[in-house]
Amino acid sequence: MGLTSNKVLVLAVLFAVLLFVGTVWLWPRLARRTWRAVGGRVGLLLATQLALFACAGLAANQAFGFYASWADLFGQENSQGVVVDNSARGRTGGPLQVVGTQQMRLGDGGRPRIAGQIQKVDIVGRTTRIATPAFIYLPPEYFQPQYRTRTFPAAVVLTGYPGTAQALISKLHYPRTARELAGDGRMQPMILVMLRPTVAPPRDTECVDIPGGPQTETFFAKDLPDAVVAHYRVARKPGSWGIVGNSTGGYCALKLAMHHPEVYAAGAGLSPYYKAPIDPTTGDLFQGQQQLRNRADLRWSIKHLPAPDTSLLVTSSKVGESNYKATLRFIDEVRATNRTRISSIILDSGGHNFNTWRREIPATLQWMGARLGDH
Structure with missing residues (x-):
């Protein structure tokens, strides 16, 4: 799936929603003060934030056309133009x-x-x-x-x-x-x-x-x-x-x-x-x-x-x-x-x-x- 595909954006949104729901469901189980519980809470919050940023970035890219493909995004598209x-x-x-x-x-x-x-x-x-x-x-x-x-x-x-x-x-x-x-x-x-x-x-x-x-x-x-x-x-x-x-x-x-x-x-x-x-x-x-x-x-x-x-x-x-x-x-x-x-x-x-x-x-x-x- 291409970078500008609507499927990619929809999957990113679904993943962010699932992470949010998972965070709400797991939060009571991670309420302890053990290092594992604290690490779990930090990991869930970080993953949720990254998913939200990815959604925003994909939506902005679709709106403004900054990058056309994954290769374009990572600077790997280098074939020269021809007049x-x-x-x-x-x-x-x-x-x-x-x-x-x-x-x-x-x-x-x-x-x-x-x-x-x-x-x-x-x-x-x-x-x-x-x-x-x-x-x-x-x-x-x-x-x-x-x-x-x-x-x-x-x-x-x-x-x-x-x-x-x-x-x-x-x-x-x-x-x-x-x-x-x-x-x-x-x-x-x-x-x-x-x-x-x-x-x-x-x-x-x-x-x-x-x-x-x-x-x-x-x-x-x-x-x-x-x-x-x-x-x-x-x-x-x-x-x-x-x-x-x-x-x-x-x-x-x-x-x-x-x-x-x-x-x-x-x-x-x-x-x-x-x-x-x-x-x-x-x-x-x-x-x-x-x-x-x-x-x-x-x-x-x-x-x-x-x-x-x-x-x-x-x-x-x-x-x-x-x-x-x-x-x-x-x-x-x-x-x-x-x-x-x-x-x-x-x-x-x-x-x-x-x-x-x-x-x-x-x-x-x-x-x-x-x-x-x-x-």
Whole structure:
């Protein structure tokens, strides 16, 4: 029986109920002060509590889709995702300040020329005045003399909500994966700009320009690229920038690539959704303006607005992801445009969690690297 099976949940509940009934029935017999009686009472209470926690965990996993299988739960699901092409036809910048550096411990050592470097930066948007921290991964080639005049393609990498930018490094291993892929010749060297989509915390802005509120879409479409281009050897020419994210970050990545194809030549959504939610974490994002609400609905946009000249990648799982059917519909709707290019990674099994995204990231970075210009 699978982890997400209703039978597993029902059996766990029955087991917890039996333990509770057994505890009530046996408690008078264990009322003595002998060490065996005390040990029996402690064992029954502990077993009952563990059974209740197991029930709660299984119910939460079914509700939110954290893990799709027992192998997924215990980190044993490690088969890599494969990109399938679903296309119909087969220096004026904002302020950026480096506040710290982190050496990459890869290959033959930690020197930037060999392993690359991660820089922690603070960014303030010139037009939106949004301030946010970020991490910048610079590949080894950035520091090598033969590449001193070269500009590099760049990819913005977004977490989910609330998420932490550090998790992109320590949990999802974006820099390490990019370094290994480039070192093996499977991807061109690329700069990664890693941050949260939550640039106006604690509010979840869903990368929307909120009327009278944070202009987060403008920040990602203009201020962020301007700031990075002004500080690093990154090209601003069409085709130089991509964007990728998971969950909320995946929705943002797709939306920004669709709304701003002149900036982002490729957008990849790992386990994305396709419509901005309205809940206590977001507040009223659109202030009653239906036009803004429609524009933030990616499926509405692809059917009613001019198709953008960009490349999109979406991922899901047949078992474990709630967005599977919506993802298939989105693929069909994009294909019908004959202009926007669409690819996908569909796993047989994988929940909405880090382990699943780690399986998809190598293929995603290769896909993106192949679509960004080398200058």
